[in-house]
Every structure is written in C-alpha cells, then in structure tokens.
Amino acid sequence: MKRPIRDQIMWPLMGLLLVAIAANAIFSAWWMSTRNRTALEARQRQIIGVLEESSFPVTQTVIEKLRQLTGDELVVWDTAERRVVVGTLPLADLSAYEFAEDSAAEQQGPPRRQTLGDTRYLVRVCRIRGFPTQRLAILTPDHSMRKASRDAIWPPLAVGLATVLVSIPLTLAISASWARRIHSLEKHVETIAQGDFGLELSGGHVDDELSRLVQSINSMSRQLRAMREQLIQGERTRLVAQLTAGIGHQLRNGIAGAKLAIQLHESRCHQVTDTSLIVARNQLALVEEEVQGLLSLGKSDARPPGVVDLRLIVMTVRDLVSLSCEHQQIELTVLVEDPPQSVIGFTDGLRAAFLNLALNAIDAAGAGGQVWLVLKSDATLNSDATHCRLIVEDDGSGPPTELEESLFESFVTSKPEGIGLGLTVAATVARTHHGTLTWSRSDGRTRFELKLPMSAATKTGV
Template identity: 40%
Template sequence: MNGPIRRQILIPIVAIQTATIAAITAAGVWLAAARDERRNVERLAAVIDVLDRSTFPLTSQVLGRMHGLSGAHFVVRDAEGRVAAASDEALAAAAPAAVDVPDFRRPEFRSWRQWPTVVAEGRPYYGARLRAPAGATLLVLYPESSWRAALWDVAAAPVGLGLAAVALTAQATRWFAERIGRRVHRLRGQVARIADGDFGEIEPGEGDDEIADLIASVNAMSRQLRDMRRAIAQAERTHLLAQLAAGFAHQLRNTLTGARLGVQLHGKRCGATGRDTSLGVATRQLELAEEQVRGLLTLGRLERRPNRPCDLAGLVRDVAGLLEPTARHARVALDVETPAAPAVADVDEPSVRAAVLNLAWNALEAAGPGGRVGFRMHAGPDTIVIDVGDDGPGPPPELAPAIFDPFVTGKPEGVGLGLALARRVAEAHRGGLAWDRDAGWTRFRLTIPRTNPEEAKTADEPRPDRG
C-alpha cells in the first residue's frame, strides 16, 4: 500500500475493526430478532389457543382485546362466508376468503417465515385459519409491517452502538496514525537536513517506543557526523598549519644554525670572563630555537625521524633549565617535580621537546611578573603525563571550546599556534592533550604512551623465516 504512513495505518485498522464490529452487531441483531420473533409468535399462538378453546361468543369487542394482546387482527366469518365479527371493520371488508387462508398448525408455525402470506388492502399479512363454533371460521392476520417494525426496534440499539464504536475507533486510530505520522515527518525532515549538512538534533518527545529509539539513533548519528565534520575540518586546518610552520622552519633552520656557529666561533676567538655567561646563554637559546625548528619540520613531514627511547623526565628538566634565564628575567618562579628514575618512552624527541616548550612558554606569559609556573610528571606503567601549570588568570571563557584550534589566542600579540602544535604532537604519538582550571591554576596535561602502538604492532608481527 502506497501513500502517507498514517493512511497505511488508518485504512487497514479501521477496515478490520469495522468488519469485526459489523459481524458482532449482525450476530447480536440476529439473535435478538430471533428471540423477539419467537416471543411474538408464541404470544399469538397462546391467544389462538384461548380463542380455539373458548366457549364465549367471539364478538368484535373480544377480538379487539385480543388484537391489543397480540398485535394480530381477527376476522370471524359465518358458514356462508359473511363477516360476523372483526377486530378492524375496514380490514374485515378487504380480508381474503376463508378458503384462501391455510389452516393454523402449531408445530409448523414457530417463525413468521413459516407462516403463509396473504394480501389485504394491498398490504402483506401473515395469515392462518381456525374453526369457530357454529361452523364459523376465524381468520388470524398479523401485519408483516409490525414484524419489520419490531425487527428494527430490536436492531436499532445494537446498530447504533456498533456505528458509534466504529466512529470512535476510526477517530482514535486516526489520532494515533497522525501522531505517528507527525513524528515520522519530523524524523524525515531531520534526515533531509542531515543530507544538506545540518547536523542538528530534534527532541525525541514523550513517547518511549521504537520511533523514539529511532529518533535517538538519528540524533546519535547527527552528533557523530558533527564530530566527524569538526575533526575533518580540524585535521585540514592542522595539516595546513603544519605545512606553513614547516615551510617557515625550513627557511629559519639554516639561519639559526649559522647564528649559533657564529656565536660559538666568537666565544672561541674572543674568550669570556668567568662571570660573563651571556655567550653561553645565547648559544643555549639558539640551540633551543633549532630544536623548536626541528620539531616544526617533523610536524610538517619535511623531516621524518623514527621514534627512539627518550628520558622524558630529563627532557622536562632540560626545558625548565632552558627557560630559567627567561623566567628569572620575567620574575616568574619555576617549580619542577620529576621522578628521580628515568621515565623512558619511545618518542620523537624534538617534537615532544617543542610541545613541552610551547606549553611552558604559554605558562610563562600567562603567569606574568610575580607568578609561578609548575612542571609535574607522573610516570605510569603504560603512559607518562607531563603537567605544565601556571597561576595566571587563565584563558578567556569564550575561547575555552576552541582553545586547541589553530590561530585561536587571547593574547594581543599571539599567533595561536603553540597549543595546536602541542596537540598535534600528542596525537602523532597516540596520546592526548587536555586542560582544566582548578584552585586558581591552569594546567595542561600532555599524555604520551611509553610504547608507540604502531611500532609495538610491527614488533609483534612474525618475521619471515630466513632459514
């Protein structure tokens, strides 16, 4: 069946219920009619028995009373066929002759359908003939219209109730079908919007049925598609960012290397006093810049280096040491807590160093003069967590949902690349980068697995037999 779903639901249910109610009503009417017909026939038969056994004269007055009891008309004809008495004088003049009416036989006349039919005054009657005293004949005439009227009286109530039940059923089914149709229409609209790229959700409504489950599933699909679109857009932006950063880094690497070699050559030629550490600081800063450039090149895939075991605890202490002159100049206190034992993980050291350094630079700038920056590390059996926090005011609330997106920054002179690159490093190592604000501190947690899942999978694969 084609057409709207409400029609597909409404028509079959109403048809089945109508047929069922019609069958029940017909059965009830038939039983009630049969019972009423049997009662009327038996009542008339009882009147006939009284008249048949009577010894009183059958006058018009007596026949009129019998008509009131049974609803039948009575006509008495004498031996010569003349009307001697009648319950209805007008009908007596048009009554058929006695010879035209069959004799009354009780065992056979149990139903009006078993009574013979005669016509008087153009109307049909159920008729029978009995013998009366003095050779007279008693004609019994029961109007067929009375039986039909009695049949309608019996059937009116069941038929009315049946029609009312059909109407109520149709109305209830229509309401139910339209309710389902509206929900399906809303769901169809949502699917159409999803096809157009709008991944909004709709309210499941108050129902707790299969359609509500379907709406919940479509809403879940909308959320997944929305997340996938956001992830794809983020991946495209991050890829573009990495390419741009790697392009700039490729140009800067040679310049930084030349500057570092020039400072080192100057230190060898000119020497430095014991208390003058400026050339050493400059050299370390240039080396730090070179490491950042190498990390950017790794992100941009312009340099590919395999992961190697690296002591991340030592890496954190090294980054803190590189930042110490800058922190002292900015009047920011550095707190470093790392395990005494090495925290080794298989990583690309330059990119991880660049990520930690970006987090530390952000923390230094956010803490401001008189602030504090803390480095914490938790080395678990499977992962290592590097926590970089500051007691600054924290990022603006409106930036919180997109804080890791490229070019998103709350600093007037910021570019918005540090956190995006740090997250790229975490994702490249199958780890993660998260942040929170608690007790006046803003903390960024870089999680790095100890073993790269891809390398572990490769190591577990069976090698061919070189026999």
C-alpha cells in the same frame, strides 16, 4: 501526485467508520427481525396451545381481550358455513377468504403470508376444541415486523453518524498536528542538507516515533558537525604542516649557521665562560627545539619508536627555560616522582610538546609569577600505574573564555605576537603517542596535563 498526510489518515478512517456503521445497522436489522419473528412464532404457538386445550367457547369478548394482549388479529372461521363466526378484523366481508387449517409440518414452521384487503398478514390456523367445524386464525400484521426492523436500524445509524461527526474534526486536528511536526522536521532536514550542521529541533512533549526520529536527526546533525570540524581541522593541519615545513627548514639552516659562528668565536677567543655566549647557545637550543616541533606537526616519523625517559625530558626542558625564568624573576618548581618513568615514543616530539607547554606557562605567569613542571604516575594504593603525566601549571590569568572550546586548534591564540601553533603541536604529539592533552583551571592555577601510557619496562620496574 502529492497526497497530504491529513487525507491519508482521514479518508481511510472515515471509510472504515462508514463501513462499520452500515454493517452494524444491517446486522441490527437482521437480528431484530429474526428475534421478532421468533417471538411471533412462539406467541402464536402459545395462543394456539391455550385455545386448543380450553373448554370454554371462543366468543367476541375473548378474542377482543386476546387482541389487546397480543396485538394480533383473531378470526373464528366456520368451514361448514364458510363464514366468520367472531373476529377482530374491521373487514365487512371475509367470506371470500379461506382459512385452511395448518398441517402438522406448517405448525412447526414459520407462519404463512396472506393478504386480506390491503394488508398483508402472517397467518397461523388451528382447530377449536369442542367445535369441529370452526377454525381459529391468528393474523399478525406484516408491517409491524418491518417497523421493528426499521426501528432496530436507527440506533446504530444515529450513534455511527454522531461518531463520524466527532471523528472528522478530531482526525483533522490530529493529522494537522502531525503535518506541522513533519513540516518542521522537513525544514530542519533541508537546513542540514544545506550545510548548517549542529542545529537541533525540539522533539515535543510526546515520546512517539516522530520524537525519536527528531532525536536521531539531531544526533546525525551533531555527528556531521563533528565530522566537518575534523575535516576542517585535518585540512588546516595539513596546510600548516606544509607551511611550517618550508619555514622550519630555513630556520634550521639559519640556526645551524649561528651555532657554527658561536663555536668558531669560542675557538678563537678561548672565553668559554662568557655568560653572553652561554645565553646565546641556550636560546639557539630553545629555538631549535621549537623548530623541531613545527617540523613534526602533521608529519609521521619514519623511525621506529623507542623508550623515552620522561625524567630526562623534564630536566632538559627545565635547563632550556631556566634562564628565561631567571630573567623574568619567575619561580620555577620541578617535581619528579620516583621510580623512573618512561613511555614508548619519540624523544624529539615529546620534548617539543613539553617545551611548548612550559613556554606558554612562562608567558602566562609573567614577571614575578610561578611555574610548576611535574612528572607523576596514576598509581594508587590499590593499583599499579598504567599512565604517567607530564604536568605544567602556572599562576597566570588563564586562557580567555571565548577561546576555551577551541584552545587546541591551529592559529588560535590570545597573544598579539603569537601564531597559535604551540598547543596544536602538543596535542598532535599526544595523539601520536596514544595519549591525551587536557587543561583545567582551579585555585588560581592553569593546568595542562599530557597523559601518556607507560612502557612495559616501567610497569615491571626494569
């Protein structure tokens, strides 16, 4: 059965308030009744003490004054004549009533109850000094005690009812606010359950349990979006690997045939210094490296990794792209730091990754532009190098703004003729070698940096 949170909050709270109000009223009535009774007994004993020790006669004037002071009725009863000597009661005949003297035990205990006419009294009786046959009866109306108890009940009841009247709208407002927040949270979770990850809900201005729950759900939504993107990227990479593997094998066979034809032509014509053949061999080598990079995408290498000389990687890529730079009148600058730097990995994959970065830089720089190929370490004056960096920079316009977040994903490209796998290959190689591939743009230059951990041989200077 559905129970709104409003009812779960309000009704227990109202029930608790009503129980507290009733308990408070009952306690107040009991406490007031006990206090009044104690005060009554003390007052009656004081009157008895005064009159028992007094030497003056108890006259009508005296008892009238005492009645005005205490509010009690007083009667002087003559036991011998069985009549009222003086008294304040308006009853015409009191001879039918007996006012027996209290015993010693009764004087220490509570007053006895006695009904005179239609009124019930709390009665205490004592002797009068100098008048052996006379007794003084002090009668306190019982209804005054009950009235005091009733008067004690009303203040806590009034305060309690006022508290209830204020608490009901306040509780409704608080529970309605919580209900709205929980309802929005429920809708948000339903949206996430339907697969719309990444949306975030505001936690509100109050830092409470619901706000922290909202933060946790927002964090879960972000993590689910990241996991989905990773799964999509993994599936995309797997499909790309399958596609490029088939195409790559066909291209490699065609490249092998073209190289064989060039070699046969050279052996027959003996024109080894022919520039056109040199350019052809260079372009074939360039295409072969790109094909090798495609074949390595999403495919683990069964060979054990070895020590890779990064200077050799940089020089090889320089040789492969130098003719293209010369043809487009692009200024190519190569900066290699000493001492020699090496990493543990695979030469083919690193060379293909660095070559892809260099070719992208050449395309971005355009005719008359500048491209920099840099190899450096992260050594400082106070620490030894732990990583080395393969850096490619160009002075082109940089990637479009809309592609900045997805630059390393498969099939993401700004080139009309591109397929968007070059940076994917480079990023995959970086992860395979426990490194990172990042990019930045400053001072009119676009910079791609492949950061790799150095091998132990480089760190020890071997």
